[in-house]
Amino acid sequence: MSISTETIKLEIHALDVLSRGNSRIHRIDARIQLFVTVVFVLSVMSMSRYDIIALFPFFIYITAIIAIGGLPVISLIKKALLMSPFAIMIGIFNPFFDKTPYLNVYGLNITGGWLSFISIILRFFLTVEAGLILISVTGMYRICKALRQLGLPEVFVTQILFLYRYLFVLIEEGTGMIRAKELRVFNKRQNNLKLFGRMAGSLFLRTFNRAQRIYQAMVARGYKGEIKMLENSKINSVDIMYGIGWTMFFLAVRFYNIPVLMGSAVLKVFQ
Amino acid sequence: MSHHIVEARNLSYTYPDGTRVLKDISFKITHGESVAVVGANGAGKSTLLLHLNGYLSSSKGEVLIGDYQINKDTIQNIRRTVGMVFQNPDDQLFMPTVFDDVAFGPLNLGFSKQEVEERVNRSLEIVGALKLKDRPPYKLSGGEKRAVSIATVLSMSPDILVMDEPTSNLDPKSRRSLIGLLKKFEHTKIIATHDLDMALDLCERTIIIHEGKITADGLTENLFRDKELLFENSLEIPLRLQACPVCG
Numbered sequence A: 001m002s003i004s005t006e007t008i009k010l011e012i013h014a015l016d017v018l019s020r021g022n023s024r025i026h027r028i029d030a031r032i033q034l035f036v037t038v039v040f041v042l043s044v045m046s047m048s049r050y051d052i053i054a055l056f057p058f059f060i061y062i063t064a065i066i067a068i069g070g071l072p073v074i075s076l077i078k079k080a081l082l083m084s085p086f087a088i089m090i091g092i093f094n095p096f097f098d099k100t101p102y103l104n105v106y107g108l109n110i111t112g113g114w115l116s117f118i119s120i121i122l123r124f125f126l127t128v129e130a131g132l133i134l135i136s137v138t139g140m141y142r143i144c145k146a147l148r149q150l151g152l153p154e155v156f157v158t159q160i161l162f163l164y165r166y167l168f169v170l171i172e173e174g175t176g177m178i179r180a181k182e183l184r185v186f187n188k189r190q191n192n193l194k195l196f197g198r199m200a201g202s203l204f205l206r207t208f209n210r211a212q213r214i215y216q217a218m219v220a221r222g223y224k225g226e227i228k229m230l231e232n233s234k235i236n237s238v239d240i241m242y243g244i245g246w247t248m249f250f251l252a253v254r255f256y257n258i259p260v261l262m263g264s265a266v267l268k269v270f271q
Numbered sequence B: 001m002s003h004h005i006v007e008a009r010n011l012s013y014t015y016p017d018g019t020r021v022l023k024d025i026s027f028k029i030t031h032g033e034s035v036a037v038v039g040a041n042g043a044g045k046s047t048l049l050l051h052l053n054g055y056l057s058s059s060k061g062e063v064l065i066g067d068y069q070i071n072k073d074t075i076q077n078i079r080r081t082v083g084m085v086f087q088n089p090d091d092q093l094f095m096p097t098v099f100d101d102v103a104f105g106p107l108n109l110g111f112s113k114q115e116v117e118e119r120v121n122r123s124l125e126i127v128g129a130l131k132l133k134d135r136p137p138y139k140l141s142g143g144e145k146r147a148v149s150i151a152t153v154l155s156m157s158p159d160i161l162v163m164d165e166p167t168s169n170l171d172p173k174s175r176r177s178l179i180g181l182l183k184k185f186e187h188t189k190i191i192a193t194h195d196l197d198m199a200l201d202l203c204e205r206t207i208i209i210h211e212g213k214i215t216a217d218g219l220t221e222n223l224f225r226d227k228e229l230l231f232e233n234s235l236e237i238p239l240r241l242q243a244c245p246v247c248g
């Protein structure tokens, strides 16, 4: 348990470090990247619940950004897998409730429930990857700056930035507490719910205190609630082309089942 | 530059939960002085330091930096003048890389890109951490973190350095090199610490706080030789001033 939380922390931190890279993707304005990611996520999420094949073109986006941005593929996949229990929890009951036969593959009936289960997993994976990629090429600080430039109120953006920072604080404090507990609990039966409740309470307080100290350190260095960056990037024509290009692609994939269209086109050629 | 004076006048502070921490604290620290603030755990040292850059402010008493009282109009200038290094470097370093962290202060002060980069390089150079520039802070050793924490403050070119337990968690060698570094600074220094040997090395003057009150304020050497005074304040004579038990 303690090892895995430690890894999550280091790995998400590592994402932020990646964002200092200097590929062509990294140089795209953060607002455009944010916009593209939002359109991507909305397109993926609004696909029909039984779609599986139609989702595949979305992987082109993920693959392209990873390739051009020089991002570490394996660690990005691992991070999404770490979070996959959530997706499985959401989708696991579908196969039990939705038993309408949908497809018949070699005599095996595949129910709608199973299809939607797989679709949920795929859509979850795509969405999480898109988010991780956004942080990897933009960095949370630049994303927040972009939100600010897009006109979101300062209080709101500061909240997001702090929430993100506090996530680490929470993981850090939590790791420390779990370690301390494991070293002192000898009798497994002591490991009960009451202890867990007390630990959660004190974890909250510790996180709060720690967060307050970080805030003190920021204020001490002139932080006034405004996010300042070394460079204020401007949106240029390349950025706009990038945004329009992907948006059109996502909309096409959303409204036309491209793999099926391509399949039937190929069939027509051969007939 | 005689205006780098830090003065507290009848300062009292009570935390919102009712804990009375500071009771009628008064002192005056003049330009270029190095002052140690010592006292037992919970004596109120950290709370006192938080008043010096206006993070906390009391209804009773006041703090003056130079000729300015700390208030809404002066606070931004005062935060530039008073560089504050916190007890735990993990609280001080919150950006993805060392560079970003050291640049945070100068950016908030509104310097140009070139000026910010120069300041970052210069401050990292001073603390000997220039090669760590692109590293993420959470991967540094304790000593390196401390050095970078100091750089994050130096980059704002403060006149007054306020530090909360700078030598805690350092191994003997890092501690030595930190003391060497601080000795070179010509800033006015206010250092809260449990490391009385360091206080002896760095600060001519010491203020002892006990349960929120100043119980002694004077030459470090004199105070630290006064066994009774130290005992009353839950402190001990620093090793260097203790009579050698072997040679008598």
Ligand SMILES: Nc1ncnc2c1ncn2[C@@H]1O[C@H](COP(=O)(O)OP(=O)(O)OP(=O)(O)O)[C@@H](O)[C@H]1O
Pocket: B015, B016, B017, B019, B021, B039, B040, B041, B042, B043, B044, B045, B046, B047, B048
């Ligand atoms: N945020 C807070 N709310 C309420 N009480 C606090 C708060 N912070 C500190 N205190 C209390 O104020 C007193 C002084 O704390 P402070 O941190 O100033 O002591 P210190 O001298 O720095 O101690 P140490 O040597 O352990 O760092 C303590 O009794 C502490 O419990």
Ligand SMILES: [Mg+2]
Pocket: B045, B046, B047, B087, B164
């Ligand atoms: Mg303290």
